[in-house]
Amino acid sequence: MNSIEEKCKKKGVRLTEQRKIIAEVMSESKDHPDVDELHKRVSSVDKKISIATVYRTVKLFEEAGILEKHEFKGGKARYEQSPDEHHDHLIDINSGEIIEFVDKDIEKLQNEVAKKLGYKLVDHKLELYGSKIKK
Amino acid sequence: MNSIEEKCKKKGVRLTEQRKIIAEVMSESKDHPDVDELHKRVSSVDKKISIATVYRTVKLFEEAGILEKHEFKGGKARYEQSPDEHHDHLIDINSGEIIEFVDKDIEKLQNEVAKKLGYKLVDHKLELYGSKIKK
DNA sequence: ATAATTGCAAATGCTTTGCTTGTGA
DNA sequence: TCACAAGCAAAGCATTTGCAATTAT
Numbered sequence A, B: 001m002n003s004i005e006e007k008c009k010k011k012g013v014r015l016t017e018q019r020k021i022i023a024e025v026m027s028e029s030k031d032h033p034d035v036d037e038l039h040k041r042v043s044s045v046d047k048k049i050s051i052a053t054v055y056r057t058v059k060l061f062e063e064a065g066i067l068e069k070h071e072f073k074g075g076k077a078r079y080e081q082s083p084d085e086h087h088d089h090l091i092d093i094n095s096g097e098i099i100e101f102v103d104k105d106i107e108k109l110q111n112e113v114a115k116k117l118g119y120k121l122v123d124h125k126l127e128l129y130g131s132k133i134k135k
Numbered sequence C: 001a002t003a004a005t006t007g008c009a010a011a012t013g014c015t016t017t018g019c020t021t022g023t024g025a
Numbered sequence D: 001t002c003a004c005a006a007g008c009a010a011a012g013c014a015t016t017t018g019c020a021a022t023t024a025t
Helices: A003-009 A017-028 A035-043 A051-063 A104-116 B001-009 B016-030 B035-043 B051-063 B102-114
Strands: A067-070 A078-081 A089-093 A100-102 A117-132 B067-070 B078-081 B088-092 B097-100 B121-132
Touching: A003 A017, A003 B102, A017 A035, A017 A051, A017 A078, A035 A051, A051 A067, A078 B035, A078 B067, A104 A117, A104 B102, A117 B102, B001 B016, B016 B035, B016 B051, B051 B067, B102 B121
Parallel strands: A089 A117, B088 B121
Antiparallel strands: A067 A078, A089 A100, A117 B121, B067 B078, B088 B097
């Protein structure tokens, strides 16, 4: 059983055949597929799964904290399995490649900024857009 | 003449009656209106301006670097006049209020992170989501 | 058994576009 | 004048939803 299925069990999310397949595909994915791409991947396992079900499942998993949704610049929503340790993303503006990174100092400063403004930081979005330095 | 009109002149952007009105409304706006809201505001000056023109103008101004487009969580695109000094945003998750802030230290760290990953930072998006601390 | 889930197609909401008429430089 | 812009309505695209049939517990 894959890790997403386990999380569903733990959270009491009903496991249907379709959800199991979507869970499996997302567990294996190392990238950040959009719904269309995800639908293609699950279709190769069971071609009867509709895109509506993929949309519904992905939203369900997101609300359960199992998947994370990203809305990068001017594109469709992309998903990844919620990581144990939070990370942000750098997007290669030429290739579209997505690189994950962690920076504790930035995180800390974000908290301080929010606090200074009289807010408790609940969530944040940090995306860097860059082009590869050739050397 | 408002500041957006001036920028249009400088950049050789043709000034029509509609564009002048949109420029004026955006110059006066201290918030971050979406296209619908902007259309409402310009309509009160000239009710014949179509929403298609507002969409086209806002995109034109953005491409000319006159307006900045923001796509905050799960909503429609919002616009503000391109500021002289870059700033980021903190969004009140309860009221929707948007607070602007500047943090040079975070900016610096972003550049360092990108560099460390072998990238030249071209653009970035930083959004904080928080709830007001009552005291 | 029965409440939840699916597939399908239709509907939605934001945004863009084709086309004809109008207009700024 | 005449290339470009506006208005209108239709199209586009990602996403959501109503409904009847199916399925998990």
